[in-house]
Amino acid sequence: MIQTDLLVIASGAGGLSAAVTAAHLGLRVLVAEKDAQYGGTTAWSGGWMWIPRNPLAVEAGIVEDIETPLSYLRHELGDQFDEARARTYLEHGPRMVDFFRRHTALQFIDGNAIPDFHGNTPDAALGGRSLCAAPFDGRRLGRQIDRLKPPLRETTLWGMGIASGAELRHFMNAMRSAASFRYVAGKVLAYWRDQLQHGRGMRLVNGNALVAGLPASAFERGVEIRTDSPARRLLVEEGRVVGAVLGGPDGDVEVRASRGVVLACGGFPFDVERKKAWLPHAPSGHEHWSAASSGNTGDGLRMGEAIGAALNGQLAQAAALAPVSLVPRADGSVAHFPHLIERAKPGLIAVTAEGKRFTNEADSYHDFVRGMLAAVPAGRPVEAWLVCDHTFIRRYGLGAVKPAPMPLRRMLDNGYLKRGATPAELARQCG
Numbered sequence: 001m002i003q004t005d006l007l008v009i010a011s012g013a014g015g016l017s018a019a020v021t022a023a024h025l026g027l028r029v030l031v032a033e034k035d036a037q038y039g040g041t042t043a044w045s046g047g048w049m050w051i052p053r054n055p056l057a058v059e060a061g062i063v064e065d066i067e068t069p070l071s072y073l074r075h076e077l078g079d080q081f082d083e084a085r086a087r088t089y090l091e092h093g094p095r096m097v098d099f100f101r102r103h104t105a106l107q108f109i110d111g112n113a114i115p116d117f118h119g120n121t122p123d124a125a126l127g128g129r130s131l132c133a134a135p136f137d138g139r140r141l142g143r144q145i146d147r148l149k150p151p152l153r154e155t156t157l158w159g160m161g162i163a164s165g166a167e168l169r170h171f172m173n174a175m176r177s178a179a180s181f182r183y184v185a186g187k188v189l190a191y192w193r194d195q196l197q198h199g200r201g202m203r204l205v206n207g208n209a210l211v212a213g214l215p216a217s218a219f220e221r222g223v224e225i226r227t228d229s230p231a232r233r234l235l236v237e238e239g240r241v242v243g244a245v246l247g248g249p250d251g252d253v254e255v256r257a258s259r260g261v262v263l264a265c266g267g268f269p270f271d272v273e274r275k276k277a278w279l280p281h282a283p284s285g286h287e288h289w290s291a292a293s294s295g296n297t298g299d300g301l302r303m304g305e306a307i308g309a310a311l312n313g314q315l316a317q318a319a320a321l322a323p324v325s326l327v328p329r330a331d332g333s334v335a336h337f338p339h340l341i342e343r344a345k346p347g348l349i350a351v352t353a354e355g356k357r358f359t360n361e362a363d364s365y366h367d368f369v370r371g372m373l374a375a376v377p378a379g380r381p382v383e384a385w386l387v388c389d390h391t392f393i394r395r396y397g398l399g400a401v402k403p404a405p406m407p408l409r410r411m412l413d414n415g416y417l418k419r420g421a422t423p424a425e426l427a428r429q430c431g
């Protein structure tokens, strides 16, 4: 049996931010992670947060009254709008950023030029409402970096993460601008130097920086992260949660937590039964692909339900949707590539299997998939094709295919890419 103050189940941004905050407030904290590495889906994510009125925006002179983003949320959410909850979020979000900046290794870069997703919604902003984890030096984690989940390989260059924003623009323009070439050459050289010295890149970016910065401070405050430790069930005594049972290499262990248990297991992208019940486009539970962490099998939801909690069934959509493609890997496994950036570039169209365009390809990923769901005839697989010409793919890349000078051949050979000299020939190739 293990005794602690707070047991945090899972090690994505949700769990780690709870853990480092509790440790800062003086609690003994144990984090239990099912996977062999900590970081969850967050380690693969863009690491961007929508936090209006955040300190970085304010420092840049972007000052807005709480009523403005509140109005944006009211218009976005319609009859789902819960004013008390939205107000609480908008009040506490900036305080959270301030807290992490002051008390943890996690720092931020601003999104002051990044507009809201729905620019036509009243009180949308052209910038100043987002921020992202700043690049983080992995050396600060010491030996603990060995257990940090690396970024999703297909979204990197040879395993090297590329920070979104200005850095990504340099990589896209490396063959067109001398300044970008120099920038990229410097980053690539530093990456290979790290590989030689440490066996991996040490400059962590995006979501990977988020789940490196939080634990760096958590470890300093004595937080233990137990990997390979799936929580199996909550312990309840006299109507109160008093801990949980964790699995592990040496068998089950009971953890007693005097101040509570935080469930942060990351939703249900790999829970077939839940998908069947909650996602109309996945009637057998198998028609929905996700770029999230495969350990996210809805355990937290089940543990909560087992002691009387219930899910809110009134949501407009039970999943945050994004288009993914299935990338065959050399070892026979399949990666799920999230199409977040390149489909918005000029020169690409998205069509259904019937060859019909169904959306503005530059819309947000959620809207893109909603458009796809609406356009695909009932009973047909929910899928679409991204179509572009050679100039486009060499300029911007396409999914897991990188822009020039990276080669295309392997992705043509393994069927990820289809090629045709005419639209008709391409359609035949696509079946």
Ligand SMILES: Cc1cc2nc3c(=O)[nH]c(=O)nc-3n(C[C@H](O)[C@H](O)[C@H](O)COP(=O)(O)OP(=O)(O)OC[C@H]3O[C@@H](n4cnc5c(N)ncnc54)[C@H](O)[C@@H]3O)c2cc1C
Pocket: 009, 010, 011, 012, 013, 014, 015, 032, 033, 034, 035, 038, 039, 040, 041, 042, 043, 044, 045, 046, 047, 048, 049, 050, 207, 229, 230, 231, 232, 264, 265, 266, 267, 291, 292, 293, 295, 296, 297, 298, 299, 300, 338
């Ligand atoms: C490619 C990509 C890009 C994204 N970009 C952004 C972005 O820029 N901004 C944004 O807001 N969102 C983004 N998202 C979504 C975002 O990453 C997730 O919503 C967020 O990371 C969820 O954090 P979390 O802590 O709830 O869960 P996760 O980070 O998924 O962590 C959950 C953890 O729970 C563990 N777990 C599950 N069951 C158990 C158990 N029984 N016991 C112990 N551990 C368990 C899992 O192994 C996992 O490590 C992106 C997602 C993807 C896939």
